[in-house]
Every structure is written in C-alpha cells, then in structure tokens.
Amino acid sequence: MGNWKLARWQEPRVLTRDVLREMRQGRPAGLSRRTLIRRSIGAGVGLWLLEVTGGLLGFLWPNLSKGFGGQIQLGDIVIVGDNQAVRGATLQDGAPAYISQARTYVQLIDPSRGFADGTSTDGEGLNTNVRTLYQRCPHLGCKPNFCTINYWFECPCHGSRYDRLGIKIRELGPAPRSLDRFAHTIKDGILTVDTSKITLGPLPVPLGQPGLVPPRSPQGCI
C-alpha cells in the first residue's frame, strides 16, 4: 500500500489554514457529495411522480368487461320487436326497435321478411335482413331519434339526418358519415349483437341518389 496510485489532489495533506480554505472554496473534482445527493433526490422524486401518474391513470381507467362493450343477446324477433323505438311503430312497418342496454337500433332491411340465420361481422346485415345500428351520432355523439313522420333518423343536437337504415343524407346536417354498425349473429332466430365490434358507417349519400331510402313525408320531426 502506498500513495503512488493517487492523483496529486488526492494525496493526504496537512490541514493547515490555507489548505482548509482551499478545500472549502475550491471545486471538488468529479461529482461533489452535494450534487450527488441533490441529483439522487431529484431522480427519486421524478420516479415517484412518474409512478403516481401511472398509478392514477390506472386507478381512473374504467373497467369495461361487463355490460355495454361486449356481446349482448337481444332475443328473437318478437322480443326485439316489443322494444319499439317509437311507441306504435313496429319493425314490420319499417320502424326500428331500440335496446338501450346495447345502445342499439335494430332495423329490418326488408320489413316484409323476418330474421334470417347467419352472421354479419360488419353489421350491414344483407344476409341476415337485420341492421344493428349504434345509437351514437358520428358527428358529436348525441342519439338520433327515429321520426315516424318521414321514417328517418334525426339527430336533435345539430340536425344530422339518416334514412331508416342509417345512411346519412349528405345535404342534411354536419355528420361526416352514416350511423356506425355493430356486428351481430342470428342463430335459431335469436339475435346477438357484439358491441365490441363496430364498423364505421359508409359515406353520406346525396338526396335523390340510389342507396337512400326516401322519406315518407317531406316534413320531419325537427
């Protein structure tokens, strides 16, 4: 053991007054104890804040495993048809059923026929004769109501209008697309919607163009 490995400034010195003053006032080489402690505390507090933020986000994150957001069995055409969106307007008349638990409008594409067994992963329902529409207006999230005067959907918030199958009329209202659809399955006549699978509605169709169910009356509800 010897001092031969030490740098000049590390060699032991007699603690005279001048040496002490120099040690007090001179800048230490490398990381000073003060800087080390300060940085460790800073890093610790930073880490803690990060944990708190992460924990808070996790704490406030909603648990979506139950209810709306999963598969919901709605029943056969009689049970579904009993949930009239507007009282007195039946599925067979071309009016939708509304199931609030699933936030879904159920609409028969051809009202003269009933449910047909099958699966529609995009909710368009050409094979099942059923369209399952999400109640949420693609503009800003209000619920379009079904109007039994013109048999269209009309959004009360900003006046977007959709035909009875949820196709947005391009001239009427600000919504950027048609009503979104849920995937659904019909097995043995029982309709089940999968509210976790949403297909965005198609682009709006101008008035008078094919692909739009014309209104039954020029007057609307709003």
Next chain:
Amino acid sequence: MRQFFERVDVALRRSALWRSLFRQPYPTDERSRAYAVMNNVFLHLHPVRVRQHAVKFAYTFCLGGLSFFFFLVLTVTGVFLMFFYVPSSTSAYDDILRIQAEVPFGLLTRNIHRWAAHLMVFFVFLHMMRVFYHGAYKPPREFNWVIGTLLLFFTIALSFTGYLLPWDQIAFWAITIGNNIASYVPLLSRPSQLLIFGGIEVSQNTLLRFYVLHVILLPLTAAVFLAVHFWRIRKDGGISGPL
C-alpha cells in the same frame, strides 16, 4: 361601576390571549396603520400604500376583484348546495328539484350559484381584455399573464364540470358533445375519452368524476394559482400604470 368596566377592559387588553390576537394597539397614526395592514394575513395582500392611478375605478373597473368576488360567492353557495346534492345518476336531478322546491332559500342559493358562475366567466373574460388592452401583460408582468391564462382555463373547466351536475337532458347531451369535441385530439382521443367519461359514454362514473373535479380538485388548484396571481401583482410592482 364605570371603574369596574375600565379595570376589566384593561385586564382584557393586557391578557396574553388578547395580545397574541392583536399584536398592536388600535392604529392611530400612519406608522401603526401600516403595521396593521402588514401584520394581517388578509390585508397584507394589499400594499401599504397604493399609487393614485391604481385606485381609479375607470382604469381597472375592479374586474379582477369582481372575478375573485364571484369565486368566493361560488365557494360559499357551492358548499351550501353540497349539503343537499348527491352525485348519483338516480338521485341527482331529484336533488336539484328538491333544493329548489323544499330547501329553505334553496332556489335562491342555486340561482346565486348559477348566475355567479355565468358572471365569473364573463368578468374573467373582461378582466383579460382589460389587461390586454392596457398592455399590462408586458414585462415584468408576462409571468402573471401566463398564470392568468391558466386561471381562465380553470374557470372554464369549473364551468364545464358544473354543467353536468344537474343531470338533466341538456346537461347530459351538452357534456356528451363537449367530450366528443375533446375526443378529436389526435392519438389521445380514446384514452382521454375513457378517462373523462370513466367508460364509453356519459354515465354514473362521469357524474362522480365531474363532481369530484368540480368541488375539490379544480377549486383547490385554482385557489393556489389565485394566491400566486395576487402575490405576483405585488412582486411585479403593483398594478400597471396608465399608458
């Protein structure tokens, strides 16, 4: 008899309790008045002396003070309303009706809260305009302008969260629309919506979240920023002078 009261009076004023509450005798001259202002927690926000232009009504129109006044009114009436309001989706609307119909002075209290909220937003806006047109945001007051801008956002956030609490149709759909506007934020749209709603749509979770934000988190944070805002006025040399 009179002597007796005088003796009681003197004994009272000499007691340790009295002297710890009132550190100096009743202020009678300039110096002791200055002390009284400086030594009082509520008065010390004010400078001991103000310049003549600063108290001219037509310069500030008391707009900042009025905004703070409405903040205090909202705090007091809000606490009153909290005694009768439960943030539950089944009872919130009924509670509002009950406050208006059954609680003594309930309708008055709710209306004061409501109108003070409208007026606070209005006066905060006017205060900001006043500061802007006087150029009072310029150095050395630029930091306080930033604090003020934050306070504007707090005011708006308080207004927005309070809007949902009556839980009626207009509240429900207005918050739905507001949050859907917020969800146009790129990348964060889905997470922010889940966190604000506490679900996929406006629900019981949303009501509770907005209630907690409205009565605790936002007012408390706003109060801290208000303190900094007032303190900065003093530090930046009082209110700005005429142009």
